[in-house]
Amino acid sequence: MVQEPRSGRPPHVVVVGAGFAGLNATRELARGGARVTLVDRRPYTTFQPLLYQVATAGLGPGDVSYPTRAYAAKYPTARARKAALTKVHPAERRVDLDDGTSLDYDYLVLTTGVTTNWYGIEGARDHSYPIYSVHDAIVLRRRLQQLLEEVAAGKRESAHAVVVGAGATGVEMAGTMAELRRRTLPVTYPEISPKQTSVTLVERFDYVLAPYKPRLRDAAAKALRKRGVRLRLGSTLASVEADAVVLSDGTRLPSDVTVWALGVAAPEEVSSLGLPQGKGGRITVTPALNVEAHPEIFVAGDLAGPPDPLPQLAQPAIQMGKHVGEQILALAHGRPAAPFSYRDPGIMATVGRGQAVLQLANGLTMHGLPAWLAWIGLHVTYLLGGRNRVSVLVAFLARYAGPRRSAATVVE
Incomplete structure (x- = not known):
C-alpha cells in the first residue's frame, strides 16, 4: 500500500x-x-x-x-x-x-x-451544431429527424447539410450522412427527392485529414466524393447564417443544418x-x-x-x-516525477461502410476494408462495459450489413 x-x-x-x-x-x-x-x-x-x-x-x-x-x-x-x-x-x-x-x-x-472552439466566426455559435457531448449528439439527431419529417410533409423545401472541418470527426460525420442520404432515405422517405438533400464538407486546407499522408488523404477524399459528398476544399469560412454558410469569397452554401467539427479550446x-x-x-x-x-x-x-x-x-x-x-x-514514495513520453500507435478514421484510413507510427498505411475492420475492432475494444460492446457490434451489423431501412433507427 x-x-x-x-x-x-x-x-x-x-x-x-x-x-x-x-x-x-x-x-x-x-x-x-x-x-x-x-x-x-x-x-x-x-x-x-x-x-x-x-x-x-x-x-x-x-x-x-x-x-x-x-x-x-x-x-x-x-x-x-x-x-x-x-x-x-x-x-x-x-x-x-x-x-x-x-x-x-x-x-x-x-x-x-x-470544449467547442468557434474561432470567433460570426454566427457559428448561434447557427451551428457541435458534436462534442452526448447532449450535442442528441440535439443534432433530433434536428436531422425534424428536417426530414418537414421536407417529407411539404413544410420545407430542403434538408441540405454542411459539415465544417475535415478532420476525423468532420470526415466521419459527412461520410455517414452521405451514406444515409443515398442508401436509406430513398427507402424510408420516398417523398423526398435527391435534389432536396445534399451533404457538403468545407475545409480551409486543400485536402481532408491534415495529419495523414497524401495517399490516405486522397483515398478519403475519393471515398467521400463516391458517396456523394460535395467537397469545398481550400475554402475559408466567413460566417454562419440560419440557412447558409458564407465563405470568405462571398459564396453562400445553402445549409438547413450546419455541423461544427472545426476544433476545440x-x-x-x-x-x-x-x-x-x-x-x-x-x-x-x-x-x-x-x-x-x-x-x-x-x-x-x-x-x-x-x-x-x-x-x-x-x-x-x-x-x-x-x-x-x-x-x-x-x-x-519519495521518488521524483519523470517526464512524459508519448508512444504514437498511429491514427485512423472511417469514411463509411467498408472504407477507412489507417496510418501507423512506423510509416505503414492502409485504407479500404482491412482498415475499416481494424477501426471497428479497436473502437469496440476501447468501449467500457460488456453490454456496450455487444450493443455496438449488433448496431454496426444492422447499419452496415443489414437492410437499408435498418440504418434509419431514431429514438426520441
Whole structure:
C-alpha cells in the first residue's frame, strides 16, 4: 500500500474529469493503493469517438456512455462524485465544487477536457451544431429527424447539410450522412427527392485529414466524393447564417443544418482557476505534466499544455492519464516525477461502410476494408462495459450489413 510520506497514510487524489485521461489516472492510482475521488459534472463517461454515430441514429446514447460510479466500484479505494469544479485553492490543497462542498487533496489531477472552439466566426455559435457531448449528439439527431419529417410533409423545401472541418470527426460525420442520404432515405422517405438533400464538407486546407499522408488523404477524399459528398476544399469560412454558410469569397452554401467539427479550446471557466495558461487556454505544465509552481497539481488530456504539443486524440489522453497516476505514486514514495513520453500507435478514421484510413507510427498505411475492420475492432475494444460492446457490434451489423431501412433507427 502506497503511503503519503507526510502523514503515513495513503494519499488522497482528486481526479476532476471522467474522460480518457481521468479514467486511466484513476485506474493507475487505485491499483497503486491511493485513495481516489473521481469528480465529473455528469454521472457518466462518454466515448467521444462514436458520438457521430449517435448523431446519425446508428447508436443510442447509452451505447457510448458508462456510469462513473460503476467504474469507480471496480476499485476498493476509489469513489465517484457528480459535481463540477468551481475553484482551486492550491495553498490549502482544496477544491470547491458547484454543489457547495469542498474536497481536500494531497494531489490534484485536472482532466476536464476542452470544449467547442468557434474561432470567433460570426454566427457559428448561434447557427451551428457541435458534436462534442452526448447532449450535442442528441440535439443534432433530433434536428436531422425534424428536417426530414418537414421536407417529407411539404413544410420545407430542403434538408441540405454542411459539415465544417475535415478532420476525423468532420470526415466521419459527412461520410455517414452521405451514406444515409443515398442508401436509406430513398427507402424510408420516398417523398423526398435527391435534389432536396445534399451533404457538403468545407475545409480551409486543400485536402481532408491534415495529419495523414497524401495517399490516405486522397483515398478519403475519393471515398467521400463516391458517396456523394460535395467537397469545398481550400475554402475559408466567413460566417454562419440560419440557412447558409458564407465563405470568405462571398459564396453562400445553402445549409438547413450546419455541423461544427472545426476544433476545440479550453473552457472559459479554466481561466478562473488561477493556473498558468498557454495556447488555446490549455494549462501550462512541465514535461512531467504537473504545474511548475504547484507540483502536486497534474493536468492530463486535452486540457494539458506540455512543452511539446500533442494531438487532441484519445491515445495521448489515455497515456497521459496513466503517466500522471504513475508519477503521483512515485512522488508518494519519495521518488521524483519523470517526464512524459508519448508512444504514437498511429491514427485512423472511417469514411463509411467498408472504407477507412489507417496510418501507423512506423510509416505503414492502409485504407479500404482491412482498415475499416481494424477501426471497428479497436473502437469496440476501447468501449467500457460488456453490454456496450455487444450493443455496438449488433448496431454496426444492422447499419452496415443489414437492410437499408435498418440504418434509419431514431429514438426520441
